[in-house]
Amino acid sequence: MLKIDTLKLSSNLILSPMAGITDLPFRTLNHTFGCELAFVEMINARSLGHKSKKTQHMLSTNLKDKPLGLQLLGCEPKFIQRAMDILQEYEFDVLDFNAACPAKKVTRRGEGASLLKEPKKLNQLLKLIIKNSKVPVTAKIRAGWDKDSLNAKEAALYAQDAGIKALFIHGRSKTQGYSGSVDYKIIKSVKDALTIPVIASGDILSAQLAKRMFDETGCDGIAVARGALGNPWIFREIQEFIKNGKIIPRPSPQEIMRTMLKHLDLCIDFYGEKVGVVIFRKFIAWYTKGFRKIRPLREKASRVKTKEEILTLSEEFLSVNTREKEN
Numbered sequence: 001m002l003k004i005d006t007l008k009l010s011s012n013l014i015l016s017p018m019a020g021i022t023d024l025p026f027r028t029l030n031h032t033f034g035c036e037l038a039f040v041e042m043i044n045a046r047s048l049g050h051k052s053k054k055t056q057h058m059l060s061t062n063l064k065d066k067p068l069g070l071q072l073l074g075c076e077p078k079f080i081q082r083a084m085d086i087l088q089e090y091e092f093d094v095l096d097f098n099a100a101c102p103a104k105k106v107t108r109r110g111e112g113a114s115l116l117k118e119p120k121k122l123n124q125l126l127k128l129i130i131k132n133s134k135v136p137v138t139a140k141i142r143a144g145w146d147k148d149s150l151n152a153k154e155a156a157l158y159a160q161d162a163g164i165k166a167l168f169i170h171g172r173s174k175t176q177g178y179s180g181s182v183d184y185k186i187i188k189s190v191k192d193a194l195t196i197p198v199i200a201s202g203d204i205l206s207a208q209l210a211k212r213m214f215d216e217t218g219c220d221g222i223a224v225a226r227g228a229l230g231n232p233w234i235f236r237e238i239q240e241f242i243k244n245g246k247i248i249p250r251p252s253p254q255e256i257m258r259t260m261l262k263h264l265d266l267c268i269d270f271y272g273e274k275v276g277v278v279i280f281r282k283f284i285a286w287y288t289k290g291f292r293k294i295r296p297l298r299e300k301a302s303r304v305k306t307k308e309e310i311l312t313l314s315e316e317f318l319s320v321n322t323r324e325k326e327n
């Protein structure tokens with residue numbers, strides 16, 4: 001269904017990398033709902049060299065976490081070369097290079113989206129990565145730096161010329177960050193200009209918006225990001241809508257809570273209860289989006305410390321929402 005060089009994917013639905021979010025528990029859960037390829041949170045080439053316990057933990061994987069993509073961030077050839085040597089020890093199926101991150105601490109070092117301003121440098125760095133990679137290499141870009149320099153097509157052509165096997169594009173400029181609407185036209189212009197697969201990202205928040213992305217851009221695959229927060233069902237919903245035109249009803253509050261607790265268990269297995277519960281707090285707010293009378297319960301959720309407390313909270317969420325439905 002989607003081929004990234006030697007990597008054959010059975011669908012073109014991808015989980016986009018999200019720093020602080022796409023850890024092993026999140027990826028595993030989304031795979032069970034129809035996500036075909038998932039990415040680890042972005043890794044800085046420089047910090048990879050420190051071989052910290054945190055980075056090694058971040059790179060851990062298992063058989064349920066396949067196929068797996070890594071994403072590298074960097075701009076200095078010596079750190080990238082060292083990162084590529086270190087990455088030889090790890091198991092993954094595709095390596096993406098980030099030329100899209102808009103964070104100030106990233107762009108002021110010349111990394112992430114600031115490489116859009118230097119497409120020739122992007123080309124050189126990609127050549128270095130490709131030369132040292134045993135898996136297919138891809139790149140992720142944005143529409144451009146700002147509305148007056150929307151050079152996605154130029155950057156994409158430089159990246160393709162380096163030998164990447166697919167291109168990811170987030171259809172917003174660097175200055176837009178994550179707000180404003182996604183530019184379908186610029187994604188289409190990139191798709192029309194390239195010969196390699198183009199995977200589109202931006203505002204894929206529902207099955208209908210996923211279809212819109214395919215229809216308006218002709219892209220070969222889509223990468224879901226915020227649409228999957230507290231909502232792994234989005235992959236199943238997209239699949240069904242695109243294949244059969246059917247809208248799957250939203251999961252019941254009970255199913256949402258069941259899945260949330262499954263995700264919690266995965267988090268606790270991976271981080272231990274103390275750290276896992278703290279990391280999980282933000283997910284409670286996402287899973288309960290759209291639930292009624294949740295403000296006081298969400299406040300409690302932001303302070304929970306144990307699995308037991310989350311179990312009690314989930315019962316409270318359900319009792320409020322079931323009662324509301326009956327009234």
Ligand SMILES: Cc1cc2nc3c(=O)[nH]c(=O)nc-3n(C[C@H](O)[C@H](O)[C@H](O)COP(=O)(O)O)c2cc1C
Nearest residue numbers: 016017018019042140170201202203204225226227
């Ligand atoms: C919290 C957060 C963290 C992100 N981290 C990364 C990242 O590490 N690497 C990356 O390429 N994109 C990252 N992104 C961008 C997403 O992968 C995606 O391209 C973007 O959010 C647009 O999709 P959306 O509008 O559907 O959310 C991040 C987005 C969010 C919201």
